[in-house]
Amino acid sequence: MTGKITGISGPTVSVDLKGLKLYERVYVGHSMLTGEVVRLESDRAVLQVYEETRGLALGESVRGTGTSLSVTLGPGMLSKIFDGLQRPLAHLRDMSGPFISHTEELDALDTSVPYVFHPMKKKGENIRQHDVIGYIEEGSFRHFICSDSEGALSRITDGEFTLDLPVAVLEENKNIYGYHEWPVRVPRPFRKQFPPLEPLVTGQRSIDFLFTLAKGGTAVFPGGFGTGKTILEQSVAKFADVDIVVYVGCGERGNEMAEMIEEFEKLRDPWTQQKLMDRTILCVNTSNMPVAAREASIYTAVTMAEYFRDMGYHVLFLADSISRWAEASREISTSLEEMPGEEGYPTYLASRLSGFLERAGVVETMNGKTGSLSMLLAVSPPGGDLTEPVTQSCLRTSGAFIMLDTSLAHRRHFPAVNWFQSYTLYGKELLEHCKGNISADWEKIQIECREILQKEDSIREVAEIVGVEGLQDADRLIMHAAERIRSEFLIQNAYTEDAFSPPDKTLSTIRQIVEFYGTALEKLKQGISLEDIFAGKEKE
Ligand SMILES: Nc1ncnc2c1ncn2[C@@H]1O[C@H](COP(=O)(O)OP(=O)(O)OP(=O)(O)O)[C@@H](O)[C@H]1O
Ligand SMILES: [Mg+2]
Known part of the structure; x- marks a missing residue:
């Protein structure tokens, strides 16, 4: 079934072909560019082309395939790097050099490997x-x-x-x-869904202790420019206690992906000591790659993630950043001349995003195993404005909101997790698990830690006016404990050994600070001066 191109506008192409189906995969032009049908009208179909359309001319032929845009699921995906259409990048490089031009159809999986x-x-x-x-x-x-x-x-x-x-x-x-094929826009089926009750350990103290995430849950990390979204996503990809990690570099810098690949080749999974790449699949569609394929890349990647969930594994899906995906959708929607919604994003942005986040969860698979798919999405709101549509749409559907704060990042407080504005909806359910499996005093210490940070916040204004020396001893003690929580506990340098903190180390670090505060407060009440407590003289 072939037709002719009647119009081209950036990545969108009109064709006079009848009989196509919505979301059918098509081959466009002499060089057989891959595309997908996104709109059907009485006399034409509109296609979204996933490759560079420069050089495409009116009258060139278009061929329908009768099938939807799909991924190939089978052995050989782990440790591989794919583009947004699941083409293995190593093969693409071999065929067209480091600057990828159009290539013929490529098999996602190597059929000759025994x-x-x-x-x-x-x-x-x-x-x-x-x-x-x-x-x-x-x-x-x-x-x-x-x-x-x-x-x-x-x-x-x-x-x-x-x-x-x-x-x-x-x-x-x-x-x-x-192996088998699966259409990327159709969630893979499962028997039933369970509430997420097991923590997803990220190795980041601020998140694991204060805003515990769940296996099978969703979390968004919104943060302005340079607040550490990429470093945080990559750290979690390295240290999370999951079986498989699927990481999508969606519209961000290519050099960051290159560094990540280089690093992942050398590192080991801290939980199993196996090579980190052995449990990782990378899906790369950086800012220099075609926009339409970026729109498809998150679907390609999540389908691969669901495939491993269906084998009964704990799978973690990370995307950096979902805002670039939303921008790609906006670009495509504009060239389709659709009615724009808020800030020019398509009116269906919120429903698409929530439909996507719905693909996370803990499930009983079709063959009776239990698997989970967790999602962590970085959001890059322009100007750090969290009221913008992408952040707001994510906020409504995700289970945890880890806000990265520009002022903390300016002070080099990394990860710049704002401890007052972030939240997790999984906290209560996971508390029992943490109390039972890590330590019974988990909740008690968490409450005390939050209280110290809260009290410090309320006295900070006074401290700025009168100076720390002008404060009462009890308030000075709060300032001291909060400072220790920040510098010894919340701050975690991604470039040192401290980058990964297992749950028992996380708890013992904060326990030490909170217990010191408790004992010092007791001593203050007994009349011992703060100077003596700090100097340890009260022991004599
Ligand atoms: N945990 C960390 N430890 C040490 N340094 C960090 C940490 N997180 C971030 N940084 C510093 O902040 C810089 C910016 O981080 P990153 O690139 O992750 O920010 P981003 O939010 O992804 O930025 P962009 O909005 O440009 O994508 C890093 O180059 C690094 O110097
Ligand atoms: Mg980044």
Whole structure:
């Protein structure tokens, strides 16, 4: 089915082709650029082209494929770097050099790599759809292969196989391959959803202790320019206690991604000591890559993340930044001449974002395993203005809001998490878990820590007028304890050994400060002077 291009406006192309379906994948022009149908009218279809449209001319042909924009899901994705359309960047570089121009269709997965298949079903057994039929070892992971149809097994591989051949055959010659395709805009199904009750340890003290995140939960990190969003996202990608990390570099700087890749190649996962890249998938669509593919990149990546969730793993999805995704949607919407909403963003921005965040969760998968998909999205509000539409839309649907503060960043207080304006809705549910698994006094210390920070805030104004020396001893003690909380606990340098703090270390650090404060306060009440307490003389 082919048609002709009748109009081109940036990444949007009109075509006189009838019979196309909404969101169908198309090939555009002589160089077969990949695109997707985004609007259908009586006499034309409008396409969103994911590659550079420079050089495209009217009258060139367009071909429909009959299928939606999809990703290939199977072994060989871990430790790989893909672009927003799941093309492996290493192959793209080999084909077109470091400055990627258009390339022919590329397979996402290498079909020539031999894998060893361990069958979990026997010939003759009845297989239902979604049943796990076996696994292959991929690094330290068991990569489970599921059946996409049902029937009796007439043949199953035991040992080496490649992806281009069926791994098993059902009666009536139904082949089961080691991979399958899935449309990126359709969430993968699951049986039921559970509330998130287990903490997601990030290794960042300020977040783990004060604003605990949940496995299967969602969190946004809004912050102005240079507030440390990228460093924080990358730190969490390194240290989170999850099985698989899918990281999307969405419209941000290419050099930051390059540094991250270099660093991840060398580092080890602090929980398993395996190579960090072995559990990581990177999806890169930096600012110098086509805008329309950036719009698709988060869907491509989240579908890969859901695939691993379906195997019963804890998966973490990170995007830096979702604002650049929203800007790409705005650009596409403008070239489609859609009615603009707030600040020119499409009117469906909020519903698209909430639909996307809904893909996170703890679920019982179709084959009865329990897996989770957590999402951490960086938001870059222009001018640090948190009332802008993208931040507000994220705020409404996400479970935690970790606000990165420009004034803290200016003072080099990193991570610049504002401890008064950030919040987590998972706090209460996770408290029981932290009390039971880390320490019974977790909540008590948390309350005391917050009280100290709160009290300091209320006396800071007075301190600025009269000076710290002019304060009463009890207030000076508060100032001292709060300063220690900030400098010894909340500040965490991402470039030193301190970059990762496991939960027991996090708790013992804050316990020490809070207990010192408690004892000092007691001594003050007994009439010992603050100077003597600080000097440790009261012991004599
Ligand atoms: N945890 C940290 N430890 C030490 N330095 C940090 C930390 N977080 C951020 N920084 C410093 O702040 C700088 C800016 O951080 P980063 O690039 O992550 O900000 P950003 O919010 O992503 O900026 P942009 O808005 O430009 O994307 C870093 O180069 C680094 O010097
Ligand atoms: Mg950044």
